[in-house]
Amino acid sequence: MLISRFIAVRKRTEWIAAPLNIEDYVVQPVEYVSPPKWHLGHTTWFFETFILKPNLNGYREFDPNYNYIFNSYYETVGARVIRTDRGNLSRPSVEDIYRYRKHVDEAMAALLSSPSGLTEDLRDTVILGLNHEEQHQELLFSDMKYILGHNPLFPPYRLQMNKVKIIYNEKWDYLTMDEGIYEIGHKGKGFCFDNELGRHKVYLQEYQLSRNLVTNAEYMEFIDAGGYTDFRYWHAEGWEWVNREKINAPMYWHLVDGVWHTYSMDGLVPVELSTPVVHVSYYEAHAYAEWKNERLPTEFEWEAASPQLLYGKRWEWTENAYLPYPGFTRAAGALGEYNGKFMVNQMVLRGWSTFTSPGHSRHTYRNFFHPHLRWQFTGIRLAR
Template sequence: MMDVKERIIAELTAARDRSFGLTVGALDDPELTSQVSPLMSPLVWDLAHIGNYEEQWLLRAAAGATAIRADIDDIYDAFEHPRAERPSLPLLTPAESRAYITTVRDQVIDSLEKVPFAGALAGDGFVYHMVIQHEHQHDETMLATHQLRKGAPALLDPPGPSPAAGTCEPEVLIPGGPFLMGTTDDPWAYDNERPGHWVEVPSFHLDTTPVGNAAYAAFVEAGGYRDRRWWHPKGWEWRSSSGKEAPGFWHREGGQWLRRRLGRVEPVPMDEPVQHVNWYEADAYARWAGRRLPTEAEWEKAASWDPVAERKRRLPWGDAGEADDHANLGQRLLHPAPLGSYPEGASAYGVRQLIGDVWEWTSTGFDGYPGFRSFPYKEYSEVFFGGDYKVLKGGSWATHALSGRATFRNWDYPIRRQIFAGFRCARDA
């Protein structure tokens, strides 16, 4: 059985293999250095930023080492330079980026033997867990960049069939009562998942699976994008100014819905969860269907609470377990799995596909929990508090399993569609 440091080395290595596979192993230099959208960084920026973040936290902060490239800290500071302006910066070339992050990694591995896993920063390996998850989060961002790029596919679908669709009741009743939201003891959890606190949630009904492409296509074909009744006022402004009338990357041809997925054009699989819809689109569909989006607390209770044992589960199906049998995570597929897949991954209430496939929009604005304390830096969570962002839960097919836990909180502006986001609906009991 691996000890903590051996596991950290294995996870660091796996994350780096994934990063290289999405960048220098997938595309030529011109595509790595170009910007496919002002919403996204050039992929070469993401690559060097991963290494700079690792240098600052694992070498300088944790190991007390001398800086390797302090001169590039400003260039790769995500809060100093918005994505739209990053192509104009003096970025490292792809070859320089690969050499730099490899040097950083080699020194991190060497330093692990000497770093005590103690104190607020390194206790339980926290800072290493933070850096590993940070790299995987950028890998998911890189996949969104791949989705936005034009040209032939650079990523191949894994061999083998997709999981089979499953049959289940359309919704489940989640009985009212208290549950423990967030966590106090998960060594992989970020500051915004803490502290764990009790929340009273009234009874409600929740969709057993995310909303699928067929159901969403029915909303589109019923004129949902042209009927102001269903839209939040700001959502109607977005829809009117953007001219959008379908999910991102969809178009209609010959009476059939097609989608562009990572460079492929293919029929929209009607049995998959809908993705590339923003919060306003999700909210409008829910209103049209006579339902609503769940709150973050409702979603997390359905995903993590065991009403028989009266305890919190880290994952819908328990506290551990290989994701391969329970959820579609970590690029095992390059698309959502069919609705009703992974019955073994159902929560204690019987809700399926809560982890993986698509991020799920909730009705909740992003803010800190009661007693929140920023750690180890405000720019991860606290600077985004205040309600401008909506919380997403559950991860997507592009999310790594290390972040695929019920307490993990993602957030974005309600107009964002390039992320791998969908939703499920709720209604009052």
């Protein structure tokens, strides 16, 4: 039932935010981190704008100003708030935003339980809205971690999650894949984003993928070997980034009395050696691979091998820029802006992470970020 899925997804967002103080909802420490309250409002705005206003007879808009405040990149719909300004808006209050959510949820419940049912188009838009909210759920995790993890008090964010336990296995080796033609892209009738469509053949040379992700212990070897101070491992722009930003370890790592610590959801703790490294940029992932005399997988290699890989703890950087598949076309209207407009200057990540919403992952999923960003739950898999 769509309505029960709707309720579950919407509740999960609020469950994620529950441990926050009101103050935590408001701040925007850097341009690419959004205030948590914005995520709560923006995901709600999606349903109000694309579903309720055009489709629910007699729907009363909660507040016309919210369109301006919670619009993201949908240029078709109206002027959007300049991104860097989000952290300046103390109003609407967190309480108002929860009232907004309630208002929209009740109207959605009415619509979704209407006896006449929904058109298939409308159903698809609701499902897109839920997937959109699930994307923001993971962003909510990473943004909260940034906000609390860059506070000098290192306050823990206490949330009980069932953690997927994936053990690094020293005996595991590299998986070898044969040269040949593989099919890439989404198949079947389930939901996917527009950027996964256009299933098509690619030709791959023989290749090998590590079954394990790179661990913290392995990454420390790179640090100890001077990886951050030897330009030979880095892209020219990566090297400038390392020097300009004074990068010498993954994000959240602090050397305390000679021991690497990291900010985790429980506060500042020693780095666990056997855990996959997380919060590295594409530049760092690439430099690590260069130092090992290996390389990162392409997204096609990854997808073709994925049934035989163990993954799901970290988003994995690939050696691919984010580009359209052959035959990529944008949806008509405002939703057509969903993915295509970001297909420049970003790198593809595959897999999913501990913080990806349940049911939101697919082995054809194409995540993407700029190569210098590392506040997402990003890790490294090697290829040969």
